[in-house]
Amino acid sequence: MNEPNEKDSVFLEKRRQLLKLGAAGVPMLLTMKASAAQPLHSALDCAITIPSGMCIMVGSDGAAWISTRYNYDGSKLTNGKVKQFKSASEYVLPAGSVPARYRPDGNCPTDPCSSSGGSSGDDDEGGHWGHHSQQESGFAALFDRLTLTRTAQADDTLYASDWGHSGGEGDDSDDGSSGCPTSGGDDDDNHDSYSSNHWGSSDDNHDDDEGGSSGSNDTSSCDYKIYCFDSSTQFQPGTFIDANGNWNLSGDLGLYTIVAAKYGEYYGTYNNFPGVSCMLSIMTYLNNQ
Amino acid sequence: MRRLEDYGRRAVRQALRRGTLVLHLGPFAMQLKADSRALLAFLLSMYGACHATLEAGVLADFSLHVRAPNMIRRFVRRQITPDPGFYFPTVPLPRPMAPLALEMGMNLAVALQCFRFAIYHAGVVADERGAIAISAFSGGGKSTLTAALMEEGFRLLSDEFAIMGLDEPGLYPYPRPVSLKNASVEIVRAFAGAEEMSTTLTGTPKGDIGYRRARPHELEMMHEPAMPKLLLFPQFSLDAEPRAEKVEPGDAVMRFIAGSPNYHALGEAAFGSLMAFADSVAAYDLHYGNTADSIALVKDLWREHGS
Amino acid sequence: MAAGPNRKTWRWRANPRHYRCHVLGDVTFVYNHLSGDTHMLNLVSIALLNLMAERTFTLDELAAAFPAHMDVSADECPPGVVWRLFDELDEVGLVERSGGA
Numbered sequence: 001m002n003e004p005n006e007k008d009s010v011f012l013e014k015r016r017q018l019l020k021l022g023a024a025g026v027p028m029l030l031t032m033k034a035s036a037a038q039p040l041h042s043a044l045d046c047a048i049t050i051p052s053g054m055c056i057m058v059g060s061d062g063a064a065w066i067s068t069r070y071n072y073d074g075s076k077l078t079n080g081k082v083k084q085f086k087s088a089s090e091y092v093l094p095a096g097s098v099p100a101r102y103r104p105d106g107n108c109p110t111d112p113c114s115s116s117g118g119s120s121g122d123d124d125e126g127g128h129w130g131h132h133s134q135q136e137s138g139f140a141a142l143f144d145r146l147t148l149t150r151t152a153q154a155d156d157t158l159y160a161s162d163w164g165h166s167g168g169e170g171d172d173s174d175d176g177s178s179g180c181p182t183s184g185g186d187d188d189d190n191h192d193s194y195s196s197n198h199w200g201s202s203d204d205n206h207d208d209d210e211g212g213s214s215g216s217n218d219t220s221s222c223d224y225k226i227y228c229f230d231s232s233t234q235f236q237p238g239t240f241i242d243a244n245g246n247w248n249l250s251g252d253l254g255l256y257t258i259v260a261a262k263y264g265e266y267y268g269t270y271n272n273f274p275g276v277s278c279m280l281s282i283m284t285y286l287n288n289q
Numbered sequence: 290m291r292r293l294e295d296y297g298r299r300a301v302r303q304a305l306r307r308g309t310l311v312l313h314l315g316p317f318a319m320q321l322k323a324d325s326r327a328l329l330a331f332l333l334s335m336y337g338a339c340h341a342t343l344e345a346g347v348l349a350d351f352s353l354h355v356r357a358p359n360m361i362r363r364f365v366r367r368q369i370t371p372d373p374g375f376y377f378p379t380v381p382l383p384r385p386m387a388p389l390a391l392e393m394g395m396n397l398a399v400a401l402q403c404f405r406f407a408i409y410h411a412g413v414v415a416d417e418r419g420a421i422a423i424s425a426f427s428g429g430g431k432s433t434l435t436a437a438l439m440e441e442g443f444r445l446l447s448d449e450f451a452i453m454g455l456d457e458p459g460l461y462p463y464p465r466p467v468s469l470k471n472a473s474v475e476i477v478r479a480f481a482g483a484e485e486m487s488t489t490l491t492g493t494p495k496g497d498i499g500y501r502r503a504r505p506h507e508l509e510m511m512h513e514p515a516m517p518k519l520l521l522f523p524q525f526s527l528d529a530e531p532r533a534e535k536v537e538p539g540d541a542v543m544r545f546i547a548g549s550p551n552y553h554a555l556g557e558a559a560f561g562s563l564m565a566f567a568d569s570v571a572a573y574d575l576h577y578g579n580t581a582d583s584i585a586l587v588k589d590l591w592r593e594h595g596s
Numbered sequence: 597m598a599a600g601p602n603r604k605t606w607r608w609r610a611n612p613r614h615y616r617c618h619v620l621g622d623v624t625f626v627y628n629h630l631s632g633d634t635h636m637l638n639l640v641s642i643a644l645l646n647l648m649a650e651r652t653f654t655l656d657e658l659a660a661a662f663p664a665h666m667d668v669s670a671d672e673c674p675p676g677v678v679w680r681l682f683d684e685l686d687e688v689g690l691v692e693r694s695g696g697a
Contacts, residue, residue: 011639012667014622018640019668023677028641029684032546032553032634539623539636546634553632557616560627560634564618 025092046282047236048275050256055228057085060104062096064259065089066273072228079221091273097262102255104225227252237275237282294337302329304343308354311347313340315463315511316406316452319395320349323387325369328355331388335466335487338505351398355390373398386490389498392468396449399463400550403452406461407559410548411451413460414443415515418595420460421587422451422520422570424545430525430583433473436501437580438587440480445507446515455558458566459514464507466500474499476580519594520545520572523583531582533590534574541572604656609694610648610685617642631689640666644681645690652694655679 022028055072057065070088072081086092229252237257240249249257256275263273264280290313293301304310308322314336323329354372358381368381371394382390400408412423412435421438425431435448446452448467451460466487469477474497478486487500520541536544542563546552552559571594577583616627624642626635637645647665648658659675666673685691 015639015643015666016668016672018638019666019673019677022640022681023674025680027684028638028681029688030543030636031688032543032636537622538620539625542620542625543636552634556632557627557629560616560618560625564620564625567618567620 025090046238046278047234048256048260048278050229050233050235051274052229052232054274055085055226056255056259057082057089057224057226058098058102058104058255059095060223062098062100062103064093064098064262066091066093066259072226074228077221077224077226079219082221082224085224085226091263093259093262093266098255098258102225102227102258104222227255229256237279241282290340290342292337293339293341294333296341296343298329298333300343301333301341305329305332307345308352309343309345309347311342311349312336313342314465314508315447316461317351317399317403317463318347318349319398320347320352321355321391322353323355323391325355325384325387327385328387328391331391331487335388335500335502338503338508340508351395351402353391353394353398355387355394357384371397373402375401388487388500389490392466392500395465399450404551404554405455407453407455407555407562408549408551409451409453409545410449410550411545412448412467413446413451413462413515413517414438415446415460416443416595418591419518420446420515421591421595422460422517422545423523424451424520424548425523430473430523430577432467432469433476433525433580434521434523434575434583434587436467436469436473436477436481437584439467439501439504441584441588444510445503451517453559453562453566454514455555456561456565458517458562458569460517461514462507462511464503464511466502469499469501471497477501480580517566517570519587519590520566520570521575521587521590522573523575523577525577525583527578529576529578531577531586532575533586534576536572536574538567538572541570542567604654607652607654607694608648608658608682608686608691609652610645610691612649614692615690626690628689633688635688635690641681641684644678645685648685648691655682658682 018028051068053071054066054068055070057067059065065086067085067089069090070085072085233253235253237260240247240254240257247257249255257279260273260275261279261283264276264283293312296304301310305321305328306324308320310321312319312321321332352374354374355369356372358368358370369384369387369390370381371390373394400410409422410424412425412431414421414423414435421443423431423434425434432448435445439445444462445464445467446460446462447464449465450463452463453460467477474486474489478499481501485502485504487502489497489499491497520536522536522541522544545566546563549559552563571590573590575583575586577586614629616629618625618627622639624637626637626642626645627633628635643666644658644662647653647662653661655678656675659678662678662681663670663673682691
């Protein structure tokens with residue numbers, strides 16, 4: 001392979017495009033974490049440590065923004081705060097990534113829109129995540145012959161069938177009757193210089209000053225919900241797996257498990273999302289049982 | 290060294306029970322212990338031409354005990370499980386599936402205990418021009434393509450592992466039987482011949498499983514590494530139009546390394562050999578809907594890159 | 597994710613003796629002797645690593661120097677992006693603090 005010619009215009013354009021991706025939070029450096037880094041035989045025992053202060057903001061469309069730099073105080077969520085959170089987010093997952101039960105409920109009552117503030121535990125339905133057609137990773141397939149009994153596990157993995165799609169588990173999108181602002185920040189303030197400069201690419205800067213009748217520059221946002229982990233939290237995702245190899249995910253830790261797995265789906269094990277190696281090792285194991 | 294089939298069945302059975310049977314295959318000596326008729330029959334059929342020793346005290350790289358998961362399962366609803374000498378969360382198998390436990394255990398032992406080579410999950414075949422590594426997701430068609438290429442003048446290095454040298458990218462043979470599932474069993478039986486195939490294990494949760502035996506000349510050449518020239522990522526899907534798409538070398542490496550159980554443990558030596566490997570191969574995604582198309586695609590690529 | 601405390605006066609560098617690079621197309625694989633990890637860097641992150649191998653920088657100096665090194669305008673490469681890139685290199689131990697303030 002030849003060294004890229006740094007004077008080449010194509011080369012420069014590639015770098016420009018990559019810079020834009022970098023501004024959007026896409027990792028510019030991937031670390032290869034081969035299986036031996038996390039011994040396979042402890043796949044089900046591995047633990048995830050969620051960094052202190054990590055918050056996950058979930059949109060009504062199932063998109064998610066993850067940040068450890070945003071100091072969420074648990075107060076009413078406003079469009080300005082949403083915008084700030086997006087700017088400060090280190091990881092972003094697209095629409096459809098988070099199941100409906102973790103999304104804001106779409107209703108926007110007269111009282112301030114709710115936000116969980118970190119202990120919602122809003123899910124006790126023990127969601128059985130259905131089937132998917134995800135292919136096994138390379139190393140996963142190595143143990144194809146480890147396959148007998150517990151057939152369901154070969155097909156039931158963490159990935160829900162509706163991941164990556166907006167359909168599936170229900171539609172939380174606004175129905176127009178909620179009275180909620182449907183989109184768009186009407187704020188043009190609250191951008192501290194760090195957030196806006198550091199992260200760049202907020203996509204909702206509509207900046208209209210007329211939104212809402214509250215008289216405030218920063219109206220409530222009902223399209224987002226924030227989950228925070230106040231202190232460093234360690235847990236074993238394997239405890240969410242029942243005897244049949246199905247995932248029963250609930251509460252904030254369930255959400256974190258989903259997000260970590262989803263990030264792994266997008267970027268493989270070559271990223272720095274906390275816990276992604278653990279998630280992938282578990283899924284690799286389950287894929288081959 | 291004598292071949293396994295050169296010993297009498299009784300001697301092999303006794304050595305297997307004692308745990309002194311050692312298969313000498315490629316770079317590895319694998320000590321086996323089991324008390325299973327199904328496993329004994331499978332060994333003699335599929336590994337008969339392999340070099341083997343039966344006496345005690347032979348140095349082995351790995352030790353594998355195929356046994357009941359506990360005392361109860363020795364007698365009641367008898368089960369069997371591979372024990373490679375370290376804990377691994379395997380699911381016990383019905384006893385008639387001992388051959389599967391053997392193959393699984395041999396994979397585990399090499400994948401998780403070998404540190405003399407960098408191990409990657411891939412099938413490998415070679416001819417005098419060089420080697421083709423075939424890396425695939427489960428169901429992608431790796432083993433079927435590997436078996437098919439054996440009929441096209443390539444020798445089998447391995448169906449399961451690309452065994453790469455440290456600091457150099459040569460691929461080392463480990464010619465064990467090719468593992469086939471479901472429809473692939475009959476496809477390969479049709480072109481390889483029924484006499485080259487194992488008894489098919491039916492009723493497994495993943496369907497039918499059968500093995501295609503490594504051939505004598507492949508065992509004779511089991512100490513001759515081959516230099517890699519082509520890295521393929523086959524993706525079989527029914528009725529797919531055949532096409533080959535070049536894969537960027539960086540992407541190819543990322544995918545390939547995802548199938549390594551020991552790359553990280555080997556440090557810079559594995560890095561060096563992997564980078565040399567990446568420099569020496571052209572990488573392609575192969576899309577196809579039947580074996581004939583896959584062979585045609587590989588032949589075209591081999592004309593271009595196998596020199 | 598920020599890898600730890602970071603003062604504006606601290607100076608940072610990359611030490612090429614601690615890693616080994618191999619270019620494959622548009623990406624560069626980097627083996628870190630200190631961690632034993634292999635990293636894949638794209639055209640942007642390897643550019644930052646190479647720049648930091650030339651001399652030491654404070655983070656402000658780095659943010660000021662990197663756009664020119666990349667041959668792009670400062671608007672295209674704002675300080676926040678540079679710092680995030682730096683964080684990624686720092687996180688995996690490819691850069692190190694150099695001396696005192």
